[in-house]
Amino acid sequence: MNDRDAVERLSKRLARELPCSRREAELYISGGWVKVDGVIVEEPQFKILDQRIELVPGATPREIPSATLLFNAPADIGAGEARGEDLARRVIRKATHWSQDPAGKAPLKAHFRGLATLLPLSIGEEGLLVFTQDRGVARRLDEGRARLEEEWQVEVIGSLDERQLASLCDGSAVPGRRLAPGSVSWQSETRLRFALKGMVPGQLELMCRAVGLTVVATRRLRIGGVSLGRVPVGEWRYLRPGERF
Numbered sequence: 001m002n003d004r005d006a007v008e009r010l011s012k013r014l015a016r017e018l019p020c021s022r023r024e025a026e027l028y029i030s031g032g033w034v035k036v037d038g039v040i041v042e043e044p045q046f047k048i049l050d051q052r053i054e055l056v057p058g059a060t061p062r063e064i065p066s067a068t069l070l071f072n073a074p075a076d077i078g079a080g081e082a083r084g085e086d087l088a089r090r091v092i093r094k095a096t097h098w099s100q101d102p103a104g105k106a107p108l109k110a111h112f113r114g115l116a117t118l119l120p121l122s123i124g125e126e127g128l129l130v131f132t133q134d135r136g137v138a139r140r141l142d143e144g145r146a147r148l149e150e151e152w153q154v155e156v157i158g159s160l161d162e163r164q165l166a167s168l169c170d171g172s173a174v175p176g177r178r179l180a181p182g183s184v185s186w187q188s189e190t191r192l193r194f195a196l197k198g199m200v201p202g203q204l205e206l207m208c209r210a211v212g213l214t215v216v217a218t219r220r221l222r223i224g225g226v227s228l229g230r231v232p233v234g235e236w237r238y239l240r241p242g243e244r245f
Contacts, residue, residue, distance in 0.1 A: 002146075007047050007048070010041060010048050011047050011051065012025075015079050017053065022040040027063065028055065028059055030042055031062060033059035038052045042109045056211075067235070067238060068132040068238070069092055069238060069239070070128060070228060070239060071129045071131060075217065088131050089206065092112050092115065092236060103237060103238035113132060116131065116133070120221065124218065127222045128222065132239075145198065148197040148245060149195055150220060152194040152195075152221065154219075155191055156208055157216060169184045170185040173207045175210065180197050180198040182221075224242050226239065
């Protein structure tokens with residue numbers, strides 16, 4: 001049995017057949033440019049024997065930039081799970097990529113590895129959840145939350161007088177606790193819009209309960225300058241160039 005008949009890594013085989021360096025071979029494969037018997041394979045360590053390999057037209061061995069993904073989380077995602085990598089592995093897949101993503105790029109498996117979950121949602125909360133490989137994005141969201149405005153939509157049962165609404169706006173609604181002021185307004189008879197900085201977990205329900213409101217649903221729409229847009233629940237899109245938290 002010669003070397004060509006032996007099982008070997010796809011990257012090794014590709015590097016020999018092109019020829020190219022092993023690193024270039026890995027970039028071709030991770031970038032989704034390599035087919036094995038007509039099927040795209042993105043794992044450089046994929047084991048092959050005598051299968052046919054080929055490059056997709058236009059193939060370029062480029063470094064794959066770090067990705068940031070914006071997920072429209074349903075309310076049934078638990079708070080504990082939202083803090084771990086297990087959530088990213090479960091919900092971030094090619095099948096859940098929004099088909100109308102304006103970023104205009106095909107999802108790669110390389111974008112799903114090593115994702116950090118930032119600003120996790122509490123139990124019962126839904127909406128914008130950020131996953132990233134980008135250390136700069138992670139640092140900004142971890143260290144700069146006190147300066148980032150978050151926009152939330154809260155469905156409630158109950159009513160407010162002018163004094164109670166003012167207490168939500170100036171951060172004085174919860175007795176004995178001073179919260180950061182922000183903008184709070186009615187969007188409909190049952191829906192409040194909150195735009196606040198320095199959010200802490202559970203803050204919105206605590207504030208609403210303090211003024212006699214019952215919270216039915218809580219949805220995050222925006223973090224800083226980045227909003228979900230029209231991403232359907234349970235799907236995700238890429239952070240586009242030019243979008244900044």
